[in-house]
Amino acid sequence: MAARSDGADMRERPRLSFDLDVDICVVGAGLAGLTVALEAARLGASVAVLEGRHVGWNASGHHLGTVMPGFALPIGELIARIGFEDSRELWSLSKQGADYVRANATEGLMPGIALSEGALEVSNVEAGEQLISRLQMLSEDFETDVEGWQVDRVRDQLKTDHYFHGVYHPKAFQIDGRKYVHGLAALARRAGARIFEDTPVVSIDASGIRKRIVTPSARLRASHIVLAGNIHLGEPLRRLSQTLLPVWRYAAVTAPLGERLTEVVTFQGSVTDTDGIDHFRIVEGDRLMWASPETTWAARPERFAGTITRRIRTVFPRLGTTEIAEVFGGAVGQTVHGMPQIGQLRRGLWVTSGFGRQGLNTSAMAGQLIARSILWGDERWRLFSPFELVWAGGPTGRVAGHLVGMWGRGSSAAAGALARYRERAQARERIREARLLEANRQAGTRPPRRPTPPVRPRPMRPRPPVPTNPGEGEGV
Numbered sequence: 001m002a003a004r005s006d007g008a009d010m011r012e013r014p015r016l017s018f019d020l021d022v023d024i025c026v027v028g029a030g031l032a033g034l035t036v037a038l039e040a041a042r043l044g045a046s047v048a049v050l051e052g053r054h055v056g057w058n059a060s061g062h063h064l065g066t067v068m069p070g071f072a073l074p075i076g077e078l079i080a081r082i083g084f085e086d087s088r089e090l091w092s093l094s095k096q097g098a099d100y101v102r103a104n105a106t107e108g109l110m111p112g113i114a115l116s117e118g119a120l121e122v123s124n125v126e127a128g129e130q131l132i133s134r135l136q137m138l139s140e141d142f143e144t145d146v147e148g149w150q151v152d153r154v155r156d157q158l159k160t161d162h163y164f165h166g167v168y169h170p171k172a173f174q175i176d177g178r179k180y181v182h183g184l185a186a187l188a189r190r191a192g193a194r195i196f197e198d199t200p201v202v203s204i205d206a207s208g209i210r211k212r213i214v215t216p217s218a219r220l221r222a223s224h225i226v227l228a229g230n231i232h233l234g235e236p237l238r239r240l241s242q243t244l245l246p247v248w249r250y251a252a253v254t255a256p257l258g259e260r261l262t263e264v265v266t267f268q269g270s271v272t273d274t275d276g277i278d279h280f281r282i283v284e285g286d287r288l289m290w291a292s293p294e295t296t297w298a299a300r301p302e303r304f305a306g307t308i309t310r311r312i313r314t315v316f317p318r319l320g321t322t323e324i325a326e327v328f329g330g331a332v333g334q335t336v337h338g339m340p341q342i343g344q345l346r347r348g349l350w351v352t353s354g355f356g357r358q359g360l361n362t363s364a365m366a367g368q369l370i371a372r373s374i375l376w377g378d379e380r381w382r383l384f385s386p387f388e389l390v391w392a393g394g395p396t397g398r399v400a401g402h403l404v405g406m407w408g409r410g411s412s413a414a415a416g417a418l419a420r421y422r423e424r425a426q427a428r429e430r431i432r433e434a435r436l437l438e439a440n441r442q443a444g445t446r447p448p449r450r451p452t453p454p455v456r457p458r459p460m461r462p463r464p465p466v467p468t469n470p471g472e473g474e475g476v
């Protein structure tokens with residue numbers, strides 16, 4: 001069994017070794033950064049992408065390639081947070097993101113992209129009524145093509161008693177993830193963007209009209225900086241990195257399974273379960289590509305082969321033991337509220353990050369929104385303003401996230417619960433501070449000096465950390 005190579009070693013990587021002046025500097029050559037670069041270059045801007053390692057080094061080159069509308073945050077929670085009308089608009093943007101990927105992911109533009117159609121969301125519990133209301137909402141209110149599948153139909157295509165009802169998305173699709181990120185880079189280069197690899201950004205000064213970007217061997221000046229570094233952004237804006245909870249996910253591809261596989265799985269699209277544990281699909285005719293549950297620590301991908309084999313056997317006992325051919329994975333950035341970070345932090349300083357486990361359509365949508373805002377003044381990114389930058393917990397929060405994950409059914413669900421807990425804690429903290437302020441005002445005493453977080457930041461600004469205590473998260 002091998003860890004997957006991403007083909008990057010076979011290419012020569014151009015580094016930035018001379019000073020440069022551009023309209024837009026993008027930090028990070030993952031899906032998010034490359035989409036902004038491609039769109040901005042197509043609209044006529046001069047663009048430089050600075051990548052600390054190489055194109056698609058992290059999650060963007062190591063994912064399962066399922067493209068669906070929506071966000072990592074479940075739609076019901078989205079509506080509860082921002083209301084029905086704004087949710088509809090965001091959902092529609094997320095559909096446009098999926099359309100954008102489809103338009104790029106053609107054999108003509110990206111040879112070998114291997115696009116296949118359809119995705120099935122399956123329920124781990126008997127939840128027929130919930131399914132019907134979800135179907136109605138998606139098709140009638142959110143104008144999304146969906147079909148409800150009864151238990152029999154699901155089990156006809158997936159021979160397991162693990163799953164019950166299903167929601168079939170005929171317009172969802174899947175692509176070869178590595179081919180897509182390298183294809184995006186090729187399209188961006190062709191449109192005129194310059195991509196420099198092995199070029200980490202070590203600091204930025206975003207205060208002036210012309211912003212300064214420092215790398216180990218050269219400096220850049222740009223009117224706009226787009227931060228697309230996900231959890232690895234680091235020094236250029238550490239407080240921004242701290243608004244993301246890093247979550248690692250690994251996936252394996254089995255050795256060919258021959259007829260054993262066709263006897264138990266005939267569905268050819270992606271399958272995801274409602275608990276966020278299983279995500280799999282058939283690749284190359286008779287292999288399974290299967291993602292492991294999420295973790296909040298990094299490890300060698302090979303370590304997850306056993307976990308994934310066991311998970312496959314639990315869901316499909318008839319497959320018996322499966323041999324794993326390769327394992328790969330990466331870290332995604334999860335926000336406290338579950339929605340991506342898309343917007344302008346200050347004039348000319350942009351962020352596109354925090355896409356979590358659903359990064360293909362969402363980063364495509366974000367890339368278009370940001371490029372069009374910079375070059376055309378399109379202000380639709382402001383729909384994301386209700387989702388502020390909230391501190392995600394630092395090391396304590398991460399460990400707590402993992403512990404909670406071990407108790408819960410799925411660590412992603414638990415991480416979501418932890419995140420929501422933190423958000424509530426943050427709200428409580430704001431109320432506490434307001435009370436303290438009022439008490440100080442009445443007593444005529446000076447309050448302790450602390451930065452006051454804006455209530456509804458436009459533009460977005462990172463919030464100061466919530467004071468933690470070691471037991472944070474344990475009450476979730």
Ligand SMILES: Cc1cc2nc3c(=O)[nH]c(=O)nc-3n(C[C@H](O)[C@H](O)[C@H](O)COP(=O)(O)OP(=O)(O)OC[C@H]3O[C@@H](n4cnc5c(N)ncnc54)[C@H](O)[C@@H]3O)c2cc1C
Nearest residue numbers: 028030031032052060063064065066201229230233359360
């Ligand atoms: C196993 C797995 C399966 C997945 N499956 C799916 C799926 O089926 N469908 C889906 O929609 N999503 C999926 N995802 C999620 C998706 O892959 C991510 O949301 C997406 O790739 C995030 O892209 P990004 O560009 O924000 O981040 P990244 O891929 O992390 O890219 C950021 C880049 O920025 C660079 N960088 C960071 N800091 C600096 C700096 N200071 N200077 C220079 N460069 C810097 C990094 O080196 C990195 O290359 C999956 C993820 C994983 C791990």
